[in-house]
Amino acid sequence: MSSDMQDKQILVALVENRPGVLNRVASLFRRRNYNVDSLTVGRTHKPDMSRMTIVVDAKRTNVRQIVANLAKMVNVIDVRYLSHEPHVARDLALVKVRAQDATAFNTVTEICERFPARIVDIGPEVTILEITAREEMVENFIEELRPLGIVEMVRTGIVAMGRGTRIHDKDHVPAVPLNTANGKQQVI
Numbered sequence: 532m533s534s535d536m537q538d539k540q541i542l543v544a545l546v547e548n549r550p551g552v553l554n555r556v557a558s559l560f561r562r563r564n565y566n567v568d569s570l571t572v573g574r575t576h577k578p579d580m581s582r583m584t585i586v587v588d589a590k591r592t593n594v595r596q597i598v599a600n601l602a603k604m605v606n607v608i609d610v611r612y613l614s615h616e617p618h619v620a621r622d623l624a625l626v627k628v629r630a631q632d633a634t635a636f637n638t639v640t641e642i643c644e645r646f647p648a649r650i651v652d653i654g655p656e657v658t659i660l661e662i663t664a665r666e667e668m669v670e671n672f673i674e675e676l677r678p679l680g681i682v683e684m685v686r687t688g689i690v691a692m693g694r695g696t697r698i699h700d701k702d703h704v705p706a707v708p709l710n711t712a713n714g715k716q717q718v719i
Contacts, residue, residue, distance in 0.1 A: 539568055539666075540594045541620060541691045544583040544601055545608040548574060552606045556583065559600055565592050569622075569688035580608065584690050613691050620691035623663045625651070626673065629680035630658040638679060646672045657682055 546552050553572055560567055569586035587594060594612060601610045630636045630653075639658055643649060648662035662672050666689060673684070 538588055538590045539586050539614075540589045541613040541618070541689065542583075542585040542587065542594070542598060542601070542610060543613050543691060544585065544610045545575070546572075546581050546583055547606045547608065548579050548581040549606060552581070553583075555604060555606060556601070559604065563596075563600060565597055571688040571690050573690070584688070586689050611693075613693060617694040618691050619694060620665060620689050621663055622666045622669045622689050623661070623687040624669050624673065625685050626660045626662070626676055626681060627657050627683040628660065628676050629656065629682060631656050635679060639676075642672070642675045645675075648672055 544556075546556070557570075559565075566588060567585060568588055569584070571584045572581055574580075575582050585597075587597060594614075598610050598612055601607050628635075628639060630639050636653075636658065639650065639660065643660060646662055646668060647664050648660050650658055651661045652659035660676070662669055664672070669686070673681070
């Protein structure tokens, strides 16, 4: 693992699945001048809860301070520092490369065979490839494709989960809006 990859630290936050939560978290990072390497947000198996996976550079940011600041936020249910626990982390990339002739297409196929990658779309001039793997492997895959000519690329950012019985879940009960006599909603 390169030194660059070792300096990246993974935080996982359970947050309320409500409008504006991502904006408040992003505002915290902006106000405190934290640099985020990767931020992914997605729904969980509970409709009122989302999960954020945040990757930061430990050389440039105090990870404990980020965890403490996130934990203080109203819409944050729980925060965990995942980097020093056994975990599985994956990054997904879609890469569009030039493959205008049989030689280029054969090269693309050979590269895909060496990585956990597959061809998801073939066109007359370009081919779209998909890879889901550890970040280091995604980086190596991209470097192998560069000589072919990368036309476009998109990555999801890292998602991570503790291994084994390490479960990051909470019995969170969301605030329930209550209608009052004047017709306005009040949160209890």
